[in-house]
Amino acid sequence: MKVKYKLNEKLIELTEKKNGDDYEFSITLLSKEQKKGLEKVREYFDNNKVLTDIHFYIHANNRYQIIVRNDYYNEFLIQLFKEQFLLELKWV
Amino acid sequence: MSTQALIALGVFLVIYAFIVTEKIHRTIIAMIGGILMVVLGIVGQEEALHHIDFNTIGLLTGMMIIVTITAETGLFKYLAIWSAKKAGADPLKTLIMFGIITAVVSAFLDNVTTVLLMVPVTFSITRQLQVNPIPFLITQILASNIGGTATLIGDPPNIMLGSAVKELTFMEFIYNLSAISFLILFVNIAILAFIYRKQLKTSTELKANVMDLDEKEEITDKVLLTKSLTVIGLTILGFFLHQLLHIESATVALAGAFLLLLLTGEKYLDKALEKVEWTTIFFFIGLFVLVSGLVETGVISLLADKAVHLTGGNVTSTSLLILWVSAIASAFIDNIPFVATMIPMIKDMGDLGIQNLEPLWWSLALGACLGGNGTLIGASANVIVAGLAAKEGHHISFGKFLLIAFPLMILSIMICTVYIYLRYLI
Numbered sequence: 001m002k003v004k005y006k007l008n009e010k011l012i013e014l015t016e017k018k019n020g021d022d023y024e025f026s027i028t029l030l031s032k033e034q035k036k037g038l039e040k041v042r043e044y045f046d047n048n049k050v051l052t053d054i055h056f057y058i059h060a061n062n063r064y065q066i067i068v069r070n071d072y073y074n075e076f077l078i079q080l081f082k083e084q085f086l087l088e089l090k091w092v
Numbered sequence: 093m094s095t096q097a098l099i100a101l102g103v104f105l106v107i108y109a110f111i112v113t114e115k116i117h118r119t120i121i122a123m124i125g126g127i128l129m130v131v132l133g134i135v136g137q138e139e140a141l142h143h144i145d146f147n148t149i150g151l152l153t154g155m156m157i158i159v160t161i162t163a164e165t166g167l168f169k170y171l172a173i174w175s176a177k178k179a180g181a182d183p184l185k186t187l188i189m190f191g192i193i194t195a196v197v198s199a200f201l202d203n204v205t206t207v208l209l210m211v212p213v214t215f216s217i218t219r220q221l222q223v224n225p226i227p228f229l230i231t232q233i234l235a236s237n238i239g240g241t242a243t244l245i246g247d248p249p250n251i252m253l254g255s256a257v258k259e260l261t262f263m264e265f266i267y268n269l270s271a272i273s274f275l276i277l278f279v280n281i282a283i284l285a286f287i288y289r290k291q292l293k294t295s296t297e298l299k300a301n302v303m304d305l306d307e308k309e310e311i312t313d314k315v316l317l318t319k320s321l322t323v324i325g326l327t328i329l330g331f332f333l334h335q336l337l338h339i340e341s342a343t344v345a346l347a348g349a350f351l352l353l354l355l356t357g358e359k360y361l362d363k364a365l366e367k368v369e370w371t372t373i374f375f376f377i378g379l380f381v382l383v384s385g386l387v388e389t390g391v392i393s394l395l396a397d398k399a400v401h402l403t404g405g406n407v408t409s410t411s412l413l414i415l416w417v418s419a420i421a422s423a424f425i426d427n428i429p430f431v432a433t434m435i436p437m438i439k440d441m442g443d444l445g446i447q448n449l450e451p452l453w454w455s456l457a458l459g460a461c462l463g464g465n466g467t468l469i470g471a472s473a474n475v476i477v478a479g480l481a482a483k484e485g486h487h488i489s490f491g492k493f494l495l496i497a498f499p500l501m502i503l504s505i506m507i508c509t510v511y512i513y514l515r516y517l518i
Contacts, residue, residue: 020222039312052484055216057301058309065301067219 003074005081006088011037014085021070027085029062037083038064044079045072097389100134104386112425114469119371122378122429129385143384144377147255147342151245152202152376153368154345158324159205160367161352161360165317166310168197172213173307181302183223183292184285190214191231191281195239199246199270200328203236203473204369210236211480221298226486227288229477230496234280234465236473238504241461242266242273244341245331248376249431249460254341256435257453261335268454272511276462276504283500316356323352372472375428383432392433396440408517410441411451415512418459419505423466423498431460451516458508466501468493 007014013028029035045054053072057065068076080086093101107125111118130140162168175193179185190210198206210232218225240247244254244265254260311317327348330337334344353361386392403409414434421430434456442449464471468478468490478488 050484051212051215051480052219055219057216057220058306059304060306 001091003077004088004090004092005077005086008085008087012085019067023068023070023073025064025066025068025076027064027066029064032062034085035062037085040083041076041079041085045076093391093394094389096134097391097394099132100129100385100389101391103128103132103134104382104391107382108429111429117371118426119375119378122375122382124378126378126381129381134385135381135388139388140381140384143387144380145252145255147340148248148251148376148380149373150340150342151251151255151345152248152373154327154342154347154349155201155245156205156368157349157364158320158327158345158352159201159209160364161316161356162320162324163209164313164360165320166312167317167320168209169213169310170307172210172217173302173305173310176217176302177305177307181221181294181299183218183221183294184289186217186221187228187231187288187292188281188285190228191235191284192277194232195235195242195273195277198236198239199242199273200324202245203240203247203471204372204476206236206239207232207473207477211477215484217302220302221294223292223294224486226481226488227284227291229481229486229488230493231281231284231288233471233474233477233493234284234497234500235277237461237465237471238273238277238280241276241458242270243331245345247461248428250457251341252428252431252435253453253457256439257449260453262331262341263335265457268515269457272458272508276507279507280500280504283503284496287496319355320352323348323355326351379429379432383429383436386433387436392436393440393443396437396444399437400441400444400446405445407446407448407451408513410446411455411512411517412509414438414452415455415459415508416505418456419463419466419501422460422463423470423501427460427464427471431456434460448516451512454516455508455512458512459505462501462504462508465504466494466498468497470501 011030011034013030015026017024027038029038042056053069054076055067059065066076077086077089081089103125107121110116110121126140129135130137135143171193172190175189176186179189194206194210197209211229214228214232215225218228237247241250242265244250244260244262250265254262254265327344330344330348331341334341353364399410399413403413418430418434438449438452438456441452446452464474468474468488478493481488
């Protein structure tokens with residue numbers, strides 16, 4: 001089963017595409033205040049012992065590129081949901 | 093040989109065999125060996141404590157605390173992205189830049205810490221560039237061991253040497269080992285870049301992605317970064333001046349560590365102390381006591397006597413023998429117990445009539461540090477990187493590493509042979 005999500009469009013812009021076997025997310029924060037939340041998502045993955053679960057790249061103008069390993073896709077969405085960047089998550 | 097000496101030698105050999113075969117964790121077995129030396133009455137408890145070199149322990153602990161706090165600032169991620177951008181995000185140039193950064197950082201921090209900081213950012217940059225991370229990881233392993241050779245604080249064998257021989261100060265290490273380490277680094281990286289040049293290609297679009305990264309955003313705490321960099325600067329200055337100030341290098345490192353904790357406050361205390369690699373610290377403690385058994389019962393003197401007989405007391409042949417034996421031995425066994433055994437042996441060689449011990453000390457430092465590059469199990473940094481890579485699905489096999497690293501290690505030791513001979517023996 002796949003997970004479908006509904007974006008919190010007040011906080012971020014998000015696009016998703018395949019990158020090899022992995023998923024690539026491009027996220028733009030709509031205000032600087034949201035930075036803390038995204039940092040928490042990164043910190044969550046930084047603190048586990050897996051080095052290649054997500055790769056977090058920071059670009060200018062609040063733009064983030066995140067490459068998420070296939071097996072960490074759901075986990076990543078859950079963390080986005082936890083920080084209220086997603087409003088809904090459901091199995092489809 | 094007395095019964096006590098035979099028992100000490102027996103305990104030492106059994107413990108050493110366990111350390112080499114890695115059947116039991118090296119810290120547990122080294123501590124058991126040390127305790128056995130005391131329990132069997134070979135050394136008294138007080139005597140054993142005197143043999144534990146606080147300078148080695150204190151220096152390692154102090155530097156580990158400083159690095160743990162500094163890593164919190166995002167400085168190492170910043171450095172990696174900055175250097176990749178300076179290399180124009182070209183994979184081959186980035187491999188060279190990462191190799192140089194690893195070597196420079198390794199000269200001032202321990203090798204394991206350095207690779208633990210470099211490996212995550214290496215995975216990140218190579219994923220973005222869609223290139224194989226293994227050439228980068230192998231280069232970093234070799235560079236960390238070479239960089240560590242350059243200073244007193246860069247690699248455990250050097251820390252132990254600097255601590256055991258008062259004349260070998262921080263500046264003496266720089267003066268005698270930094271130039272040769274730089275030359276060896278240059279040769280190794282040039283050869284590795286040549287070997288891997290065809291594998292390291294990427295698209296213009298992926299390069300542009302890296303060039304677009306904002307490394308400044310990686311710095312998470314600017315105030316903490318200022319404090320950390322100030323303390324690191326003062327600590328390094330302290331290492332340069334420690335002889336002039338009549339203080340040991342461990343005092344410098346611990347002063348730096350606790351000054352930083354004073355500046356940052358209690359919130360970092362627990363984390364910093366937690367991240368100290370106590371397994372390494374206790375490994376050293378066990379080893380010092382284990383070797384003390386051999387020293388106190390005269391086994392080391394006997395071995396030194398045999399070595400001097402073998403070389404006829406000639407400083408040239410003794411020096412080159414130490415260089416090559418240390419290198420080959422360190423490629424296959426842990427260089428820390430090896431150096432712990434060799435230090436008292438070389439001191440005894442001085443008592444047995446070898447007047448100029450200096451080339452012997454530098455031969456031991458170069459052989460033990462660079463020898464670790466020979467195989468995948470030759471140094472802790474090698475094992476750590478291979479372990480991390482395997483966990484992430486990038487297997488560095490023993491044979492594959494040997495094929496590249498062993499000839500490079502032999503070449504490095506050949507360069508050292510020429511260096512030792514020209515600088516100290518003619």
